[in-house]
Amino acid sequence: MPQLTFLGAAGTVTGSKYLVEANGKRLLVDCGLFQGGKELRQRNWTPLPQNPATIDWVLLTHAHIDHTGYVPRVVRDGFRGPVFANAATKELCALLLPDSAHLMEEDTAHAVKHGWSSHKEPLPLYTEDEANAALERFREIPRLGEFRISPEFLVRPHNAGHIVGASSLELEITEGGRKITVLFSGDLGRYGQPILYDPEKPPRADVVLCESTYGDCDHPSEPPAEDALADVVNRVAKRGGVIVIPAFAVDRTQLLMYYTRKLEDAKRIPCLPVYMDSPMAITVTDIYRKHQEDCQPQFNAQAGANDVDASNVHVMRTVDESKQINDVHTPAIIISASGMATGGRVMHHLAQRLPDARNCVLLAGFQAEGSGGRLLEDGAKYLKIHGEVVPVRAEVVNLRQFSAHAGQSELLRWLSGLPAPPRQLHLVHGEPAASAALQAKIQSQLGWRANIAEYLKTTDLSV
Ligand SMILES: [Zn+2]
Numbered sequence: 001m002p003q004l005t006f007l008g009a010a011g012t013v014t015g016s017k018y019l020v021e022a023n024g025k026r027l028l029v030d031c032g033l034f035q036g037g038k039e040l041r042q043r044n045w046t047p048l049p050q051n052p053a054t055i056d057w058v059l060l061t062h063a064h065i066d067h068t069g070y071v072p073r074v075v076r077d078g079f080r081g082p083v084f085a086n087a088a089t090k091e092l093c094a095l096l097l098p099d100s101a102h103l104m105e106e107d108t109a110h111a112v113k114h115g116w117s118s119h120k121e122p123l124p125l126y127t128e129d130e131a132n133a134a135l136e137r138f139r140e141i142p143r144l145g146e147f148r149i150s151p152e153f154l155v156r157p158h159n160a161g162h163i164v165g166a167s168s169l170e171l172e173i174t175e176g177g178r179k180i181t182v183l184f185s186g187d188l189g190r191y192g193q194p195i196l197y198d199p200e201k202p203p204r205a206d207v208v209l210c211e212s213t214y215g216d217c218d219h220p221s222e223p224p225a226e227d228a229l230a231d232v233v234n235r236v237a238k239r240g241g242v243i244v245i246p247a248f249a250v251d252r253t254q255l256l257m258y259y260t261r262k263l264e265d266a267k268r269i270p271c272l273p274v275y276m277d278s279p280m281a282i283t284v285t286d287i288y289r290k291h292q293e294d295c296q297p298q299f300n301a302q303a304g305a306n307d308v309d310a311s312n313v314h315v316m317r318t319v320d321e322s323k324q325i326n327d328v329h330t331p332a333i334i335i336s337a338s339g340m341a342t343g344g345r346v347m348h349h350l351a352q353r354l355p356d357a358r359n360c361v362l363l364a365g366f367q368a369e370g371s372g373g374r375l376l377e378d379g380a381k382y383l384k385i386h387g388e389v390v391p392v393r394a395e396v397v398n399l400r401q402f403s404a405h406a407g408q409s410e411l412l413r414w415l416s417g418l419p420a421p422p423r424q425l426h427l428v429h430g431e432p433a434a435s436a437a438l439q440a441k442i443q444s445q446l447g448w449r450a451n452i453a454e455y456l457k458t459t460d461l462s463v
Pocket of ligand 1: 062
């Protein structure tokens with residue numbers, strides 16, 4: 001009988017990996033990296049229970065590293081099949097995977113140089129060359145419609161409205177003449193956002209895996225994202241500070257730039273220099289421009305006029321250019337990865353800017369347990385960066401309005417669009433408290449029983 005094993009994003013928000021087995025064939029839906037605290041990151045080093053050489057296909061919902069960042073590792077460990085992804089996801093992965101490797105290599109080199117790793121000989125999980133080798137296994141699938149992988153597996157992607165290319169995947173499994181449909185929500189976006197469309201209404205399914213990142217809360221709708229951003233920028237500029245934004249290059253940066261430009265054009269904020277310490281973010285914006293089918297007409301129109309970025313953007317490509325930002329002592333905005341402050345160039349900016357109370361760290365997305373961003377969000381007085389203790393005097397603001405993830409009521413809205421209750425409903429991609437809160441809401445509002453997925457557990461899809 002077809003079965004599914006939760007190899008990640010069960011009891012946590014990262015490491016998405018779901019192994020579906022039918023007729024002796026193995027399909028891995030998403031292949032993400034665990035991110036956050038040490039214990040979670042350690043899981044990336046534990047071999048999968050199944051030898052990657054025995055997996056036939058990988059199928060991706062969207063490009064975020066916590067859904068794709070383990071692909072180079074499975075390829076390195078013997079996976080030889082195709083990795084199926086739509087055009088936008090494939091284009092984003094071509095940027096994100098080598099970048100992920102590059103960050104790992106940079107962090108490893110830094111650890112070796114300064115001796116702050118607990119490992120004698122720290123190694124990256126994979127190298128940039130290995131990431132590039134993995135990209136050669138990518139095969140493009142249609143954005144919408146239907147795609148047959150094999151006699152056992154047929155896929156119908158639906159727009160998830162989370163980042164460009166993001167899909168919910170309807171997987172029809174055929175075994176022994178019986179058909180079972182499993183729906184993977186993927187990461188679900190928000191309703192009523194300015195760039196991407198709303199998540200599509202879900203189709204009927206026997207089994208549903210639903211994300212629960214914000215299963216326990218809604219994003220504030222007041223003040224609206226634009227007003228909240230204007231307040232922070234004006235406040236920090238007035239006191240001569242710098243705003244550091246740890247940002248995901250994909251989507252958060254586009255949304256921030258879109259709003260910044262809008263506010264500048266309306267003369268509601270000063271035109272501050274924006275240091276884009278991530279050349280990748282600019283390329284990502286081009287991918288958004290290219291995939292007009294995913295974006296709303298007002299964004300496409302503005303993108304056509306070439307002004308979806310803030311008016312005074314400096315792109316810092318090299319490490320040396322990045323270091324030059326240290327000399328900036330007038331109000332400015334620095335956008336740099338990683339988005340949860342778990343590594344990458346933003347760590348240097350935080351080390352530099354956190355001790356000054358005039359500055360501000362603007363968090364613009366989900367901060368996983370154990371990440372630098374979460375520690376800041378929780379009011380840490382110190383942050384340990386590259387082996388040094390850095391005092392936190394800067395203001396820390398989390399603009400949850402900028403989240404790319406559906407909040408609790410948006411998750412319920414998506415689920416209630418199902419034409420019929422599923423036979424099995426599994427909550428994934430959430431920390432335990434968030435999944436439990438959503439489980440209770442589903443029970444009280446929809447009257448459905450939901451299971452909270454457990455790491456490494458296998459479920460029989462036929463019951
Ligand atoms: Zn995502």
